[in-house]
Amino acid sequence: MYLVTGATGNVGREVVRALLDRGAPVRALTRTGDAAGLPKGAEAVAGDLNDPASLAPALAGVRGVFFLPGYADMPGLLAAAKGAGVERVVQLSGRSAATGDMTNAVTAYMVRTEEAVRAAGLPWTIIRPSAFDANALRWLPQLRAGDVLRLPFAGVPIASIDPYDIGEVAAVALLADGHDGRVYDLSGPEPLLPADQVRILGETLGCELRFEAQPDAEARAEMEAAMPKEYVDAFFRFYVDGDLDESPVLPTVREVTGRDPRTFAQWARAHAGDFAS
Template sequence: MYLITGATGNVGGELTRALIAAGEPVRALVRRAGAAVPEGAEPVVGDLNRPESLTGALRGVRGIFLLPGYDDMPGMLARAGEAGVRHVVLLSGGSAALEDMGNAVSRYMTLSERAVRASGLAWTFLRARAFMSNALRWLPQLREGDVVRVPFPGVRAACVDPFDIAAVAARALTGDGHDGRVHELTGPESLLPAEQVAVLARVLGRDLRFVGLSDEEARAYLEARMPREYVDAFFGFNVDGTLDESRVHPDVERILGRPARTFDQWATTHATAFA
């Protein structure tokens, strides 16, 4: 049995479907009864911030796909070990390598990795770069018109398709050779936001216009959507240049035996979401 956290999200949902397609038993952790999970998964209610709520979820589980950043990661992992869990595949990010405790994103990524390392369980870290699915954040703008306003217009990123992250996670959970490994997951190309918008325009058949926000505009835009400590974190990455996500890594292709999916492929697959 495999326990998937975030099974209703972009990566967890793809992973749940991949494991079920491979004939593996999957338990999907949800916070409330009745939450929709991929067909074939066993939903189970629990809260990663309350390790005592996970007793039923952990029963009979051999491997966990774990999201980062919860309050009591050591307590949750201790319960997992007591329940007989053998392997944790942690979704992490490139900022974990910075170990910057003054940056809110780097801090929770770093502390999550440290907790997993200290747990005594076998582990695999998936340091995924920016998700291609982040483009879905532009949906409200696209519903209003053809202008897409984006923060940090000069910052390139080798964005990765959640489908590929999930495929690597499935290999790590069910295969050999991944224990104690850190996989750096990117797409096959490094794109500017304007280049992503141009791909969307072609795929959607729309005459989209890209507008890059100034730093002042970007701060106002982000502070309306997330806590200030995370806004400061992204300014550290993208304005101060503490994190470079433009480098393309070969890990997806090496592990899956095929090229990583392009942003064009992602956009084509998800075009109906923008309709």
């Protein structure tokens, strides 16, 4: 049995799918234990990642766990997994963890997560993807209002990755030998500007979408209404100050899975129905 946390999220859902595709039994963790939105065949189970003790039923009989990062008691979560007899952990992190910059709030929680994994006494694999193709789903409110997408960080190219590929890498690392103690930096197959993504999405949906660069001040105000200021500061340091470069295309997805990562166009085609709803 394999436990996937965050099982209804962009990445967790793909880890569940990839494990099921390989014939592995999957237990999918959600806060309520509701199976809605889970791939068919997954066993839904309730648990709170902010309360390691609540995971005891979810961890019973589990061989491997896929963990999300950034929870307040990552050492406690990993200790609970070890105490339950888990044999392997795959930990989601982020590309910025490589900088080790503890003054950046996002980087700091990724680094603390990785430190907890390394200290837990369990075989581990750490996965550090670039930004997700699925972040384009955040554009839905603007698309419902018209054909103009006003987006931040217009001059920043990112080799964003389809969560499908993160799920594939995670499943291989959980199921196959040879991945313990490895840190995998992941990217998509091409660096794209926001304007490129808007054009590709429009082509996929069969409509002409217009891109507008959002001024930094406007973007900051909008983001601060949705998330803590320290995280907004972190993203501005990444993409305005240039502290993080996610434009390089990395070979890791092919090296681990044997095939190239999916393009943004492929992601858009697979999720066209999400934009039509």
